[in-house]
Amino acid sequence: MNMLNYETLKTKDPQNLRQIIRDGQYDAHTAGLAKGYLQANIVILPRIYALDFMRFCQRNPKPCPLVAVSDTGDPYLTTAGHDIDIRTDIPIYNIYRDGVLDEERGDISPFWNDEMITFALGCSFTFEHALLKAGIDVWHISNNKTVPMYKTSLKTVPAGPFSGATVVSMRMIPENRVDEVHSICRQFPLAHGSPLHVGDPAEIGISDLAHPDWGDAVPSLPGHLPVFWACGVTPQAAIQNAKLPLCITHKPGHMLITNIPDDAEVPIIKA
Amino acid sequence: MNMLNYETLKTKDPQNLRQIIRDGQYDAHTAGLAKGYLQANIVILPRIYALDFMRFCQRNPKPCPLVAVSDTGDPYLTTAGHDIDIRTDIPIYNIYRDGVLDEERGDISPFWNDEMITFALGCSFTFEHALLKAGIDVWHISNNKTVPMYKTSLKTVPAGPFSGATVVSMRMIPENRVDEVHSICRQFPLAHGSPLHVGDPAEIGISDLAHPDWGDAVPSLPGHLPVFWACGVTPQAAIQNAKLPLCITHKPGHMLITNIPDDAEVPIIKA
Structure with a gap:
């Protein structure tokens, strides 16, 4: 073949x-x-x-x-x-x-x-596509890496045997465009919607941004904030x-x- | 009591x-x-x-x-x-x-x-509330009537024993505000979202606007178009x-x- x-x-x-x-x-x-x-x-x-x-x-x-x-x-x-x-x-x-x-x-x-x-x-491909169209660079895409993903202290709402931590993905966003990113992503409820958290990773139980649980680390970028979205790896964690x-x-x-x-x-x- | x-x-x-x-x-x-x-x-x-x-x-x-x-x-x-x-x-x-x-x-x-x-x-109360806030009059509310509802020729997508016609509700909207109504309602996917149809009722199998299947008829209003939304009575029809x-x-x-x-x-x- x-x-x-x-x-x-x-x-x-x-x-x-x-x-x-x-x-x-x-x-x-x-x-x-x-x-x-x-x-x-x-x-x-x-x-x-x-x-x-x-x-x-x-x-x-x-x-x-x-x-x-x-x-x-x-x-x-x-x-x-x-x-x-x-x-x-x-x-x-x-x-x-x-x-x-x-x-x-x-x-x-x-x-x-x-x-x-x-x-x-x-x-997340859906909202990433929308961010790129709005002229917002997404580092892991430009650099051909996998988005960094982290287990958080945010619990999912359980149902039967399914439960566990919310997994998030992270993208660095210019500080002056965070509100715009929020508005764009809110238009895509079928693709994780708006971010769950902006800024300090410790607030959602992430101890070290440089060591994601899955995917590749992203460098800190001047004038950027880490922005966190709910991630489709969450159900795989619940299944485990x-x-x-x-x-x-x-x-x-x-x-x-x-x-x-x-x-x-x-x-x-x-x- | x-x-x-x-x-x-x-x-x-x-x-x-x-x-x-x-x-x-x-x-x-x-x-x-x-x-x-x-x-x-x-x-x-x-x-x-x-x-x-x-x-x-x-x-x-x-x-x-x-x-x-x-x-x-x-x-x-x-x-x-x-x-x-x-x-x-x-x-x-x-x-x-x-x-x-x-x-x-x-x-x-x-x-x-x-x-x-x-x-x-x-x-629909959710999007009606948003329409009123935008200054768009909703006739059945102003006149203390029940919204008119109609069975249509639009079929639902079946699942197991559940199937049947989509039921719609109708509101008369000023012709020059129909696009705005569409944008407002699209923001509420948890409340039926944007309208299913605008204009000719015959196109969706409604033969007579003056005789709704449920609720009260609404008069034709000059400069207005009938606008149709998916309605929460649809599952009751599927249950029947x-x-x-x-x-x-x-x-x-x-x-x-x-x-x-x-x-x-x-x-x-x-x-």
Whole structure:
């Protein structure tokens, strides 16, 4: 199988990209692909946990903005795009067993059964795209790094077995543009919405900005403040706490590319 | 029991109002009460239908904007306010049996059991309040009538047994302010968001504006266009279609008064 490189994919539309991923021709991160379309964090789990997980999302809409939920046992995510087969359309999946990340795979067809349900949650690519359009530089993008992510002392609102810390991502923003960033991001409730915190990291339980729990550190920039957003890694932390026998997610950064426009008011594609 | 009148209640806060309703001292509509706080449509049903109903809400966020979901069997709606007892805190409940409205009650304690789950959905009072603040007159409010509501030819996205027509409410808006109304309402995704349709009612399957399916007709006003919003009666129509053995809702207009601020980005009160 010939693998396609990232640059080749930049002009492809969502359906083409999913086909390429489905065919096993691309297995890397999806940042910057299919600009203008919503990308999504994915959680797949058995029906018996689904109602509690959906309540967890409803109670924690900033880290877990629900944009699609499949029918029970249906591998197609019909409201997020035409012909999305969730068993094959993500570059890399994480397989959690008993709350522990057990393996990575490019295809989860062997794990699918009549009891599985897929949840898709909005992601930060959407508001980052809007910030760039407003002329606000985002350091980790300009420098081709992964956004820094931190566990905080901010607790999620629990639901059934799901609970734990809110995970945040951090971007350095010029002090005189923080209010504008807030207004821009508030327009995207399906992509984590406005920041949770601005300024002192210690106030939300982060002891050292230079050592993120995931991703790459960002240098302090003169005239900038650290700004923190709820992050789509939060549900993965909740899944680890819940110790489900089996749960499947995307590998962070390797998202589902949907057909939902980035600026959609409602994340529903009608048949 | 002495009943309190509407005027007496206008200065009360949400918790006081719920206590008065719980004590059986008020059983009329809640429009205009607790200004600045979100009021909610309520649907209560057994656990076996809850996941499908929650998917129905996720797939139809304009008519069914979810603002709170209780734990299974828990009559308290903790994320929507302190000490909300859903068995007693609504002025009048509608009891549906096999999809048919069977009776009205002021207290549903006898029907509550360990399998019941409460769903709260945002309502149009929120955006009407914002329109009034912007100086846009709303005829049915100024004239102390009920907003006209219509079944349309716009289908909801089904989930399990839940399906059916989208119900809309209609307000006459000055032609030169329709865009502004759109922008204002888009800021309230938890209260039906922006209008679904402007202008010709026939385009969405409404044959006669003068004869609404619910509520009171509004006269044509010169220089105004009819503007249609997704309506919280939509889930009641879906419940009738689903023919559940038992389902409880509020009586239209007789809403749950929450402690969630009207303009909250996230409808969650933390303990």
